Amino acid sequence: MNIAVCICQVPDSASAVAVIDGALDMTRVTWVMNPYDEFALEEALLLRKQFPGSTVSALAASPESGKDLLQKALAMGADRAFEVRSSPLQDPFQTAWVLAEAVRNLYGKALPDLVLCGRESLDYQNASVPAMLAVMLDLAFIGPVSALGADGERLELERETEGGTELLVARPPLVISAEKGLNTPRKTGIRQVMEARKKPLEILQASEPPPPLVCLEGVEPVSKKRRCRYAATPEELAAMLDSDGHIRQISGEG
Amino acid sequence: MAHYLVFLEPRNGLVAGVSADVWHRVQEQLSSGDRITGFVAGAISPGALDVLQGSGTVYHALSGSPAVSPGTVLCRMLSEFVRKEGCTAVVMAATTAGKMLAPALAAALPASLLAGCTSGSLPEKVCRRYIHSGSVLAAYRPEAAIRIFLQGREHRSSPFRSMERPRYVVFQESLGPLQDAEPLIRTISASGSPEDISEAGIIVAGGRGMGDASRFSMLEELANLLGACVGASRSAVDEGWRPHSEQIGQTGKSVAPELYIACGISGAVQHLAGLASARTIVAINSDPYAPVFDVADYGIVGDVREVLPRLTDAIRDVLRKK
Numbered sequence: 001m002n003i004a005v006c007i008c009q010v011p012d013s014a015s016a017v018a019v020i021d022g023a024l025d026m027t028r029v030t031w032v033m034n035p036y037d038e039f040a041l042e043e044a045l046l047l048r049k050q051f052p053g054s055t056v057s058a059l060a061a062s063p064e065s066g067k068d069l070l071q072k073a074l075a076m077g078a079d080r081a082f083e084v085r086s087s088p089l090q091d092p093f094q095t096a097w098v099l100a101e102a103v104r105n106l107y108g109k110a111l112p113d114l115v116l117c118g119r120e121s122l123d124y125q126n127a128s129v130p131a132m133l134a135v136m137l138d139l140a141f142i143g144p145v146s147a148l149g150a151d152g153e154r155l156e157l158e159r160e161t162e163g164g165t166e167l168l169v170a171r172p173p174l175v176i177s178a179e180k181g182l183n184t185p186r187k188t189g190i191r192q193v194m195e196a197r198k199k200p201l202e203i204l205q206a207s208e209p210p211p212p213l214v215c216l217e218g219v220e221p222v223s224k225k226r227r228c229r230y231a232a233t234p235e236e237l238a239a240m241l242d243s244d245g246h247i248r249q250i251s252g253e254g
Numbered sequence: 255m256a257h258y259l260v261f262l263e264p265r266n267g268l269v270a271g272v273s274a275d276v277w278h279r280v281q282e283q284l285s286s287g288d289r290i291t292g293f294v295a296g297a298i299s300p301g302a303l304d305v306l307q308g309s310g311t312v313y314h315a316l317s318g319s320p321a322v323s324p325g326t327v328l329c330r331m332l333s334e335f336v337r338k339e340g341c342t343a344v345v346m347a348a349t350t351a352g353k354m355l356a357p358a359l360a361a362a363l364p365a366s367l368l369a370g371c372t373s374g375s376l377p378e379k380v381c382r383r384y385i386h387s388g389s390v391l392a393a394y395r396p397e398a399a400i401r402i403f404l405q406g407r408e409h410r411s412s413p414f415r416s417m418e419r420p421r422y423v424v425f426q427e428s429l430g431p432l433q434d435a436e437p438l439i440r441t442i443s444a445s446g447s448p449e450d451i452s453e454a455g456i457i458v459a460g461g462r463g464m465g466d467a468s469r470f471s472m473l474e475e476l477a478n479l480l481g482a483c484v485g486a487s488r489s490a491v492d493e494g495w496r497p498h499s500e501q502i503g504q505t506g507k508s509v510a511p512e513l514y515i516a517c518g519i520s521g522a523v524q525h526l527a528g529l530a531s532a533r534t535i536v537a538i539n540s541d542p543y544a545p546v547f548d549v550a551d552y553g554i555v556g557d558v559r560e561v562l563p564r565l566t567d568a569i570r571d572v573l574r575k576k
């Protein structure tokens with residue numbers, strides 16, 4: 001099985017992200033692999049173990065993605081790691097576009113059997129790239145997937161929806177996005193990290209993508225602070241909530 | 255002049271409540287000359303569309319979903335429909351299906367996807383939404399002629415009322431046979447809770463401070479009384495006390511209740527990321543310095559084991575007197 005995994009980097013904590021003069025300031029940020037992408041990569045590695053001869057290629061298109069991200073992917077066990085080099089990407093559409101091109105360049109018409117992505121990246125949380133990538137590659141898309149089983153021909157996948165858990169059956173090729181709970185991503189030790197440093201980082205040059213569909217116009221910091229009114233007893237709390245109109249009979253409401 | 259296409263999601267044979275809300279919100283915002291069209295695909299019970307008030311036409315595609323993964327066939331069907339009918343905007347609820355369909359449709363058309371905008375009104379020039387765990391508010395400008403709005407739950411003061419009812423039309427277009435590669439939904443096992451927390455009006459949530467799984471029965475009791483859903487922090491989910499479907503926060507769900515009661519939850523930034531749209535927050539925590547009090551409107555310092563039963567009794571008393 002040929003598996004491509006799309007990965008990106010996100011700030012390890014949003015508290016390091018600042019807004020200076022109406023622009024995002026990321027200078028204090030430490031970057032980590034997007035946690036959902038770790039689930040995607042881990043699943044690819046588990047499938048490779050189940051189907052010997054499979055290859056796992058990690059592709060990173062986010063402009064911030066430096067060597068660390070690709071080395072982390074190699075340390076986890078990816079066979080190859082590619083930086084998809086492009087002009088700064090402004091929205092998920094452009095990101096998906098350069099990734100789709102990279103996948104085509106890498107695999108040709110055959111396309112990989114599976115393209116795995118994380119459910120969303122934790123910084124912007126658009127959750128758009130996987131579905132867009134699927135449309136651009138003309139593949140079916142299933143996500144966010146919380147369980148996956150493969151028998152060589154078909155895949156059985158589960159996803160949580162408002163109506164309950166759906167069990168889906170599909171045949172590769174397919175784009176899948178990974179939800180938390182799909183697996184437990186492996187930890188990488190010093191040895192794996194050192195070995196990964198010896199492997200080559202490859203570069204795929206992207207062409208100029210079409211214009212973005214949405215543009216970031218401005219940012220402002222948010223203060224979540226509220227003024228808390230303390231109650232001394234639970235009874236007082238109930239009375240406060242009631243007098244402010246927060247307690248209502250449920251019958252009669254839709 | 256705008257032409258809105260509202261995607262109506264079927265759920266258990268009916269139109270999902272969140273989809274009906276979206277339909278009525280668009281109805282409220284129509285200016286003269288604007289048009290509204292609904293689109294529902296899949297099996298629905300007779301009379302399922304009776305909940306929809308207002309003007310416009312609702313198309314019903316009989317085949318297709320829910321047996322087929324929405325990303326594929328539905329996306330094709332809708333993008334052809336949008337082009338043919340000259341729709342300027344597509345509006346849908348931010349459900350699991352909606353969140354998959356919207357970006358696919360955006361890429362297929364192409365269209366500007368505006369998700370989770372804090373201001374509900376549609377014709378606005380920019381979409382403001384939270385990024386970086388709710389610590390930054392960003393303004394996004396759509397660049398494409400067609401827009402897709404993915405709408406979360408909104409606080410509504412009064413329901414939309416109209417004497418008009420939309421026209422019902424069976425959608426005749428055939429998309430040809432399904433490809434062999436089309437993913438099929440084989441089974442759907444019903445979820446444990448009847449309501450999803452992302453759509454709940456009141457949420458009673460528990461964290462590690464609840465101590466163990468059995469104590470969540472205290473939250474269930476309070477939730478029953480208030481007509482609320484039970485939610486959880488990631489720690490409570492990681493402990494195995496609650497299912498992941500109840501997790502609130504950055505790696506869980508974003509919620510928008512009128513009232514959120516946080517019990518034994520410290521108020522980590524990743525948890526608060528899911529609460530950006532919560533209107534009123536109540537914190538119950540034994541640690542007076544817990545960060546959750548900084549973002550709460552009401553607080554009580556105390557042990558959940560003592561506070562919760564008494565609070566539940568007191569609220570029961572209040573309700574009895576009403």
Ligand SMILES: Cc1cc2nc3c(=O)[nH]c(=O)nc-3n(C[C@H](O)[C@H](O)[C@H](O)COP(=O)(O)OP(=O)(O)OC[C@H]3O[C@@H](n4cnc5c(N)ncnc54)[C@H](O)[C@@H]3O)c2cc1C
Pocket residue numbers: 035460461462463464465486487488489490501502503504505506507517518519520521522523524525538539540541544556557558559
């Ligand atoms: C990438 C990433 C993503 C994350 N995503 C999420 C997410 O989606 N959602 C989420 O919730 N977290 C998330 N987290 C985890 C988050 O950082 C916190 O660890 C978590 O929210 C803490 O949960 P908690 O408040 O239940 O537990 P704790 O932080 O352990 O807090 C327990 C609280 O209970 C109080 N307490 C203890 N005993 C009692 C008692 N008897 N009565 C009253 N109060 C009591 C304590 O004072 C304390 O404040 C994420 C973390 C990372 C790194």
